[in-house]
Amino acid sequence: MTFTPGQIAALRKLRELWPDRPFVLVGASALGCFLDFRWRATNDIDISVSIELDELPAGLDRLPGWSADPRSEHRWLAPENVKVDILPAGPKLRCAGTLRWPRSGNEMSLLGQRLAFEQAREVQVASDLTIRVAPVPVVCVLKIVAYQDQPQARTRDLEDLAHIFDEYVPADDPRRYSDEVHEAGLDFDVVSAYLLGRDIGALLNSEERAAVASFIAKVRDESDPHGTQARMANGAPVSWRRDPEALLARLEVFELGLGSLASVGAPR
Numbered sequence: 001m002t003f004t005p006g007q008i009a010a011l012r013k014l015r016e017l018w019p020d021r022p023f024v025l026v027g028a029s030a031l032g033c034f035l036d037f038r039w040r041a042t043n044d045i046d047i048s049v050s051i052e053l054d055e056l057p058a059g060l061d062r063l064p065g066w067s068a069d070p071r072s073e074h075r076w077l078a079p080e081n082v083k084v085d086i087l088p089a090g091p092k093l094r095c096a097g098t099l100r101w102p103r104s105g106n107e108m109s110l111l112g113q114r115l116a117f118e119q120a121r122e123v124q125v126a127s128d129l130t131i132r133v134a135p136v137p138v139v140c141v142l143k144i145v146a147y148q149d150q151p152q153a154r155t156r157d158l159e160d161l162a163h164i165f166d167e168y169v170p171a172d173d174p175r176r177y178s179d180e181v182h183e184a185g186l187d188f189d190v191v192s193a194y195l196l197g198r199d200i201g202a203l204l205n206s207e208e209r210a211a212v213a214s215f216i217a218k219v220r221d222e223s224d225p226h227g228t229q230a231r232m233a234n235g236a237p238v239s240w241r242r243d244p245e246a247l248l249a250r251l252e253v254f255e256l257g258l259g260s261l262a263s264v265g266a267p268r
Contacts, residue, residue, distance in 0.1 A: 003029075006080025007045055008126050013066075013078070014047065015131065017059045023049035024120045025133045026142055027085070028160060033123045033133045035167050040160065044083045048116045052090040053099065060086065073101045089113040109149050112141040112208055119203065136168055137200045141208060144215045151226040158228065159235030165193040165250040166237050186253055193250040197257025212258065219251055
């Protein structure tokens with residue numbers, strides 16, 4: 001991903017503000033560090049930071065030109081029209097598993113946030129700036145959890161997941177041609193979804209696995225009140241957009257990949 005000067009400036013300020021405080025880039029901007037997500041233009045930055053709720057604003061109010069968004073408790077407005085969404089996810093909050101925003105009373109699940117901190121990779125976003133970024137499988141888990149928190153408001157998460165099914169593993173990646181894939185007899189078009197499921201399945205604990213299973217059930221259920229299946233298919237890549245059968249084919253091998261390491265045992 002090519003970050004805008006404003007985004008780089010915002011990330012630099014966060015690094016200066018929290019030199020010893022772990023924080024991780026998540027969301028669409030994190031995906032863009034690993035995948036060609038140029039179609040998904042965004043000026044937003046999503047950050048998970050290891051602080052507790054009572055530590056907010058954690059110095060953000062002292063940054064020149066930054067201001068809290070009066071409409072969203074989690075959002076800060078940085079110079080050059082950059083929106084920075086800050087999610088406090090300190091050890092106590094991650095252990096509790098939920099966050100209740102004090103002003104609105106809105107509750108958010110923090111399920112999967114442990115993965116953001118445990119699996120983050122160092123990514124150079126400018127010649128003199130490196131930050132920690134959640135890899136694609138982790139962002140997928142966070143999007144699956146976030147969608148189930150607020151299904152009506154999270155259409156973009158469904159669209160992102162549909163694209164990742166196809167784009168997670170490039171066509172020239174040797175993993176697409178492994179013995180495992182060959183023995184599974186998978187069509188080339190769905191191999192990426194299988195390998196995504198495999199990589200996610202290797203990370204999940206039992207609670208996270210249950211959340212992913214719940215999401216899969218929602219996508220399969222044509223009577224789901226939130227229309228999850230149709231909305232996800234409608235936001236899919238052009239090659240199979242608005243084709244629920246193509247979505248379900250990818251979902252099936254994604255689930256197959258999730259279970260491929262079950263006998264080995266996922267981390268707790």
